[in-house]
Amino acid sequence: MPGALSGFRIIECGEMVSAAYASKLMADMGAEVIKIESPHGGDAARQRGPFPGGEPHTEKSGLYLFLNTNKRGITLDLEQPQGQEVFQRLVKDADLLIHNVQPGHMPPLGLDYDRLAAMNPRLVMTSITPFGLRGPHAEYEASDLTLWNAGGLCFLNGGGPGTDHLPPLKAFGQQSGFTAGVHAAVASLGALFARLRGGLGQHVEFSVQECLMGISEFGTMMAAYAGVAVTRLGHKPIQPLDLLECKDGWIFICCVEEHHWHSFVDLMDNPEWAAEPIFEDRLKRGESWDALKLLIQDWVKDFTVQDLYLKAQARRIPFAPVSTMGYLLNSEHLNARGFFVQLDHPEAGSLTYPGAPHICSETPWELRRPAPCLGQHNTEVYTELGMTAQDLAALQRAGTV
């Protein structure tokens, strides 16, 4: 059955996460994605891992394998004039070109919207860059960590009683890249929709910093409406909203609304201390959290995570386990929904992957193929472009592919 995006042809020049995640989402929805990698080692995500047994291997990086499902992969050196000629032939028939090349590196690689649009006026080109293409910081170098800071998200976390001297704390992994990627995919589909109606493509300029600022929640509003910078230090204003330790792991206890708290007190069998005025409402519980946390922690410690989670949920209190990977992969709920999928890769073997977070009634999501090995589809794709075996061999000799 065709996917929602069947028939769209996408060229991706992606390193690491943002552009690759955007085009993975589209590939998993049925789009035909051709990923261009440098012949000199390919996408840096190939070096990131994790690797089976911790042994680095170009074809076995977990991050790369996840980010590039359903794509075909070719090698092409865009720094060579010959490489750019081939690139232009590829772009000529494409619906979308998506990349995350730094602004300063775009011209030498031929990533020039005006020139490409002159050959293919229907082309949508999405440029995902750390700080956008213009403005005083446009040329700044960035990493996932520095972007998480530039977007104000890092400053929100870490600290708290006992750790206030420690730095703002980044979230695990490559969160700037993933968040930017899914937003850039939405913007790209918007431009493709406009083209279905109006016929012409356009250039979509995307700033990762701005995207992250836009999800920084309370922070920017407190600043704009109340003139204060929310601090990550000291206590949180509302409690209980914290991570506590059970017998066999950690649980997130969450009483956002008063009725959650009342149900929780009932679950704890109405201890006398719960009626103390210092625990009267969520703000007072925030101020008194040092004392309250000890009391709750003492009660929580005798439960298993699962037991407490289910007991709380039975009373509609939104507790959640602090999931480990083992817990997730064995979750009855996630498995009943078919979230995790088994996929075979010629080098990495059969592995379990996160699937899709959505179930679409008419255009089922599917994994049609694993991530490409470096240059795996060179012959196939270049033949489709009309090249002969001799042409391809010449390009190979020149180191272009």
Added chain:
Amino acid sequence: MSRPPLDGIRVVDFCWAWAGPYGSLQLAHLGADVIRIESAKRLCPSRLIPPWPDNESGVNRAGYFNQYNQGKRSLTLDLKAPEAIDIAKTLVSKSDIVMNNFASGVMEKLGVGYDVLRRIKSDIIMVSLPGYGTSGPEKDFVSYGPPQVAQSGLSALTGYVGGPPMMAGFSYGDPNGGIHATFAVMSALLHREKTGQGQYIDLSQWEAAIMLLPEAVMDYSMNGTQPERMGNRDPHMAPHGVFRSKGDDRWVSLSVRDEAEWQRLGAVMGQPELSSDARFASLAARKENEAALEEIVTAWTQERTADEATQALQKVGIPAYPSLDALDMINNPHVGARDYFVELEHPEVGTRRHMGIPWTMSRTPCEIRRPAPCLGQDTEAVLTDIVGLSQSEIAALRAKDILT
């Protein structure tokens, strides 16, 4: 000027709180007519929480609501009344997309489930995005954005070296669930444009959050191991962290990605001898001696402001940026120069700075055309222009307290 991409697309937005409204905000950014269904009898939680200007509360004064509902319209309807459900159905019959993030089953109980709505509008696209999705043994469990950070696995992976699990963001699960839902909606909209077929999308916010940590899932899948918490460090780069700078709780982030950058860092810090220091001669050596390395970097950063350190490092091409707090953000000269901020006159809060659209389009510009709506601000207009009710019909509904 050209029309925005989703000009003429109408969204009936039953979403509330944070995840759903963030998703429909993106559709408004793209130019859709997003109509939020609200009720004073069951107010959106984001209208009820601070910050408010001058700390004076009011349903139209909440920064939270006003940020994440820019560009939308507000229709107040008491969905407990059968007449209100009829109006909602008529509105759906003239719309393209229906969004909701109620708990599983609520739309069906209200009588506006997909099976009903598809009979009213055969090509409707409907998305539901409850925390757990709409199927599976835990589908009736309750969820909020903050617990999803824990439940997704992100908390167990996030934290200082040797420390307990920690949070990421305030409520990171919410915007993430919302934007993944919008991606699915946009895909369905393109499919509909080509085939005429609508569909139903069941999105799980929990699963959307697991999409953000594939390295850990794959590690477990490959090796059966759970990655250890490593603070701000990175297995492939060192130094890589957030370092104290001059001022009270001020910090600068930086990443040294390769040997050439390591050499340049030594030079910038005025310690070229570091490049021949055996303790730091390779990535492996720097990882081995990372605590000592971080002390050396801190000794340099804490003598400068975060801006000074950033400028010095960027001058030699090393990724660095101040760890911005919220006041830094709303005063950031770079995004200010890019016209990212939106400052539209709002009848109750005046002109405030809001976060804008993170993309620009060269041919079909996207812009925020109006501030977030006051409660029920567009009830009259929507009922007259779209639903097609007369003034006397509207007055009768008002008399029965259905339009609040």
